[in-house]
Amino acid sequence: MRLGFIGAGRMGRPMARRLAEAGHDVRVLARSEPARRSLEEEGLRAADGLAEAGADADAVLVCVFTDEQVREACLGGGLLDAMPSGSVLVVHTTGSPATAEAVAAEAAPRGIEVLDVPVSGGPHDVAAGRLTLFAGGPADAVERMRPALDAYGDPVLHVGPLGSGQRVKLLNNALFAAQLGLLADTVGLAAQWGLPEEALLRALPHGSSTSRALAGVASRGSVARFTASTAEFLGKDVAHVKKISAELGGDLGALEAGLASLAGALGSAPQAAAGPADRE
Incomplete structure (x- = not known):
């Protein structure tokens, strides 16, 4: 072609x-x-x-x-x-x-x-x-x-x-982002229980809670490092999700809490040293 x-x-x-x-x-x-x-x-x-x-x-x-x-x-x-x-x-x-x-x-x-x-x-x-x-x-x-x-x-x-590709991709990223937000909260809870993040991330990928979000975080060794590496893309896409949800009249439901937790994690994440996000 x-x-x-x-x-x-x-x-x-x-x-x-x-x-x-x-x-x-x-x-x-x-x-x-x-x-x-x-x-x-x-x-x-x-x-x-x-x-x-x-x-x-x-x-x-x-x-x-x-x-x-x-x-x-x-x-x-x-x-x-x-x-x-x-x-x-x-x-x-x-x-x-x-x-x-x-x-x-x-x-x-x-x-x-x-x-x-x-x-x-x-x-x-x-x-x-x-x-x-x-x-x-x-x-x-x-x-x-x-x-x-x-x-x-x-x-x-x-x-x-036409337009369905964007809708599916944005929903994919909304779910991925919400999972990262929930994982950030889980790491916070682990710290309250006296469990180091490193130990948690070594163990969870082998359990029933595993996901691609968890695998990505585990590969970087911390929620903070992974969110820093994905901030550029996820921040843009989450903003699109919220805007389009408002335009189409959709309810984010339980995704809202996960996205809010991710927003907090993104806000506290250090600047990524390795350049742009690994995933689009």
């Missing part, structure tokens, strides 16, 4: 690399000469602008950090004007379903289909080809994109119409 790729960051660059290794013709947006040189050193083709990334593409994949960046790339920079009718725009960024819907409204008159396909995993999952992808949008468009998405996604899950 002829593919454009927008967002060659810590997640996007290894995704683009996997696509190229799978035999796809990939053009990656590079806005500066150093970025262009860096991409070309990795064997990736660079595109000077959004229009070049989208021109003659079967699909363009967008993996930037925020909703605002998605809107800037997809609605204001000439990308949709350059993409041919019959192509597909895939939004990998986790954000509001309303953003995907706004992009789709602009794309539809041009004959372009839009999928919202947020990802769950980190760069190590990209390298192993095992990112979890939650795809929202027309089923036929998801199937058309499988040759590309399969390069780094396993499983690729079609979860419903």
Whole structure:
């Protein structure tokens, strides 16, 4: 497939690399000469602008950090004007379903289909080809994109119409965040009982309370270190969950307490020394 790729960051660059290794013709947006040189050193083709990334593409994949960046790339920079009718725009960024819907409204008159396909995993999952992808949008468009998405996604899950991918991903992150909040409270209770956090985290992964949240915390050795490493992504996504819940009239129920506990843990966590979060 002829593919454009927008967002060659810590997640996007290894995704683009996997696509190229799978035999796809990939053009990656590079806005500066150093970025262009860096991409070309990795064997990736660079595109000077959004229009070049989208021109003659079967699909363009967008993996930037925020909703605002998605809107800037997809609605204001000439990308949709350059993409041919019959192509597909895939939004990998986790954000509001309303953003995907706004992009789709602009794309539809041009004959372009839009999928919202947020990802769950980190760069190590990209390298192993095992990112979890939650795809929202027309089923036929998801199937058309499988040759590309399969390069780094396993499983690729079609979860419903446009916007469903974002809803599932945000609920996933809400539950993950609430579990971290409950774990922070559990560690606090353990301290009151005279049990060191290190001993608790060695034991709990072998019990019935185990989870991916617990495994992540145990791998870092403390709730504080893990929350520091995930603060950038979780803080953004939890804010989206609360905003969208208010807009859709949903009740967070027991999730609210867990999210509140996590907010306290994030507020007291030290600055992460290892860079951005391990998981998206």
